[in-house]
Amino acid sequence: MDNLTHTLISVLVAETVHRSLPPSTVLGDRGRRAVAITVMAVGGNLPDADVIYTTWAGSTLDYLLHHRGHTHTVPGALGLSLLLFVAVRLWWRRRGITPSAADSWFLAGLSVLATLLHIGLDFTNSYGVHPFWPVDDHWYYGDSVFIVEPLLWACAATLLFVLPSRIGRVLIAVVLAAGLGLSWFTGFVPLAFAALLTVLVAGLAALSRFAPARVALGAGIAAWLALTATFVVTTRTAESRIEALLADRFPQARTLDVVLTPMPADPVCRELLAVQTTADQYLLRRGFHSLAPGWIPAARCAQLFPSGAERTAPLVPVTVPSTDEIVWDGELAIPVSLLPSLAGDYCAVAALMQFARAPWAVQQGDAWVVGDLRYDREAELGMAEVRVGPSQDECPQLPAPWIPPREDVLTGE
Secondary structure, eight states: OOHHHHHHHHHHHHHHHHHHSOOOTTTHHHHHHHHHHHHHHHHTTGGGGHHHHHHHHOSHHHHHHHTTSGGGSHHHHHHHHHHHHHHHHHHHHHTTOOOOHHHHHHHHHHHHHHHHHHHHHHHTSSSOBOTTTTTOOOOBOOOOSOSSOHHHHHGGGGGTTTOSOHHHHHHHHHHHHHHHHHHHHSSSSOHHHHHHHHHHHHHHHHHHHHSOHHHHHHHHHHHHHHHHHHHHHHHHHHHHHHHHHHHHHOTTOEEEEEEEEEETTEEEEEEEEEEEEOSSEEEEEEEEEESOTTTSOHHHHHHHSOOOSOOSSOOBOOSSOOOSSEEEEEEEEEETTHHHHHHHHOHHHHHHTTTOSSEEEEEETTEEEEEEGGGOOSSSOOTTEEEEBTTBOOOOSSOOOOOOTTHHHHHTO
C-alpha cells in the first residue's frame, strides 16, 4: 500500500480513538490528540523504514527480498512499536510530563496498532507479506486492493471539518481533490466508479461538517472497512470464477496460482496471471477479467489497466479465444524443469525465486533473463528481473529466509 494511504487511514484511526476515550487529565485534549496522530502517522509508515538498509545494500534483489521484509513481520512490527513507545516516553520525560497509567496504556496500544495496521493494509494487495516469521516464512497475498486506492483516500473526508489543525484539513482536501481528478481524467477509472467516488467524498465531507464528530469518524471507519470487504468479496468471487474457467479451457493443465490485481476504484476489473503446469511444461497466462461482462466487458478492463505496451517476457497469443468475461493478453511456456535448474545453477535466480510469484525465464544469447510477470512493465530489465550467465551472477548482500512462492515448481510437487 502506498504511504499516503497508510498515513490517511492512520490519522483517521488516531482521531477516532482519541475522541472515543475519556479525557486525559495530564495530557489534555490537544496534547493527547497530538500524540495520537503523531504515533499513528509515524508508526503507520515505520515498517517501510526497511528502505534504509535495502538502499544501503544497493542491489535489486536486496530490495525485493527485504522491502516488506523483517519490518513487515509481527515480531518486527512489535519491535518498532517498542521503539516508538520509548521515544514518546523519553519526549514526555524531557518535557517534564508524568503520564497517568491510562495515558501510558493509550500510548502502548496505539504504538502496537499503528505498525500492525501497516502490515494489514499491505496484505490486501498482490505484492504480499510474510507476517509470521520466524514461525512461518511463507508469503501471503490478499490480491484484493490496488496499491494506490482512491476509494480509501475518500474515507479521510470525515476529517475535513473534524481535525482542529487547519494545515491538516488543507492537506486532506488537496489529497481528495487529487484523487477525484485522477479518477475523472486519467481514463483508468470507469465513469460510474468515478461518480461513486465523488458521491462518497461529498457524503463523508457533509457528515464531517454537520454530524457530531464521533458519528462522522465512525462513518469514515465503517466506509473503509466496507470498501475493503467489498474488494475482498469480489476478488474471491472472481478467483473462483477464473479457476473454473481455467479448468474448462485448459483441462490438461494444473492451476498452481491465480494472481489478481484489481483496478483502482474498480471492484469489477482485474488483471489476472494464471500459473499452471502440465506434465512437461510450466505456463504463465496473462489476461483481464470482468465480474460484470454485460456492463464492463473484459476488453474495456484491458484498456483501463495501465500496463504499458512493451515487456521483457516474450508472451505469445493464447490459443483459446477471448470472451466478454476474459480477454487474453498472452502466454509463455517453458520446460517445467528450467526454473529449478536455473535456481540451482545461479545464486541470483535462487534469490529471485524467494520473491517471484509468477516467475519466467528466457534465453538471450549465452545468458538467461529471469523475472516475475507481476512487474514486467517495460522492454528492458525492470525491478523484478535479473540477467545471469557464465560470467554474470550477482548474489544479494543480505540473505533472506523467505520460502519461495513457487516452491511447488522448484520441488515438482
